[in-house]
Amino acid sequence: MITSVQNNKVKEWNKLKKRKEREKRNVFFIEGMHLVQEALHSKWNLQEVIIQDGIELPEWLQQHTVTYVSDHVFKTISDTKAPQGIAAVVEMKPAILDKSLHKLVLLDAVQDPGNLGTIIRTADAAGFDGVILGEGTVDLYNEKVIRATQGSLFHLPIIQSNLLKEINELQKNDVQVWAATLEGAESYQQLPVPEKVALVVGNEGAGIDATIVQQADKKVHIPIFGQAESLNVSVATGILLYYIAMK
């Protein structure tokens, strides 16, 4: 059992809080029973499973090699207020968005980790085929993003790419691209849902970059009936994804 925070392994785990280190080693850190279980069930490779002393090993982990650590050590590696005593180092897996994908979400510079994670969770729930993260979007492997996905990051392909390039390719494959924006946009219920559709949503403050909006096939907005100026981006995305999914 590891009882010292000076232990090299502990130092390596803590370094994974930094994006640069995650990308260098091609792994990321997750914690909590549900996330570790989702990763394993979705056949992601757990490089290391870390269990706090006294926590009972769940049955689905009994074939797995685990590293035990003291309460104190677990607290130092945990990012949560009430740690569940289970964590893992997970290997990144290159995602592939193939040509058969019909429903996609594209994110332009979404910056709040909670929003990104929630949008991925919603895309999963709505049965979407994949998510494309444009430049300027918060890192997928940020701990808060992972927590907000509730495990959905293990369920559907998520790639990081240049949105203009991807939109261009999608359009060649008969995918209709919708940009969620306010100016010159149609109310979503006016838009017939095509077989293949990609929804682009944008930054919390600035919305979608103008060049990307121009490239889209349709501009879509959600009407505001009260005095609020706008909707939260993950709520707006949820409304549009379910509008598409329920058609």
Next chain:
Amino acid sequence: MITSVQNNKVKEWNKLKKRKEREKRNVFFIEGMHLVQEALHSKWNLQEVIIQDGIELPEWLQQHTVTYVSDHVFKTISDTKAPQGIAAVVEMKPAILDKSLHKLVLLDAVQDPGNLGTIIRTADAAGFDGVILGEGTVDLYNEKVIRATQGSLFHLPIIQSNLLKEINELQKNDVQVWAATLEGAESYQQLPVPEKVALVVGNEGAGIDATIVQQADKKVHIPIFGQAESLNVSVATGILLYYIAMK
């Protein structure tokens, strides 16, 4: 100008981070240009406006008495990473939900401040008439809740009450009560939207209390098409509020 954190006013402002103190004095603390402006425009009483030294007083505040504080003092009273140098102490205002209200949201023990604030913002955007916070729901005047409302807490009546009592009264006034739940529920698109409707949503983990679900007229759920187990509560609420609003 106040330059010492030992100043009594500074101590009083800092005490407002605690619910007990807010309730005792019947005021709450807000910060940021947009929130202060929304409070003023919505005719809430600003007991005190606090401006950081060097920040230009916006035109709409020039009739108002303001208290200037040093950078250092502002940092100690601010809850944000990048303070905008403007804050206010706002008087609470008793909200009234009268009998003419047709569209309401009821929250049973929603605990995440971001979720509560986002739901209030969405209820405002969707043109709902009011929000009822049941027991066990996070405090409306929590700083994170206020920030997530983006000012919508100043736009529509929000009361704290016992949900069973309120549901009983709503039903007497021909309001149809919908409970968002998984078991024995109909998919939302199956439900015709009545003229008067109150949507109840529940706790992030446990959902709505069983007694409340039983009391509801309809049980409603959002279908899950992928592998996610559920939706985030503010996303789910957004989908249902807009389903109701767009009918």
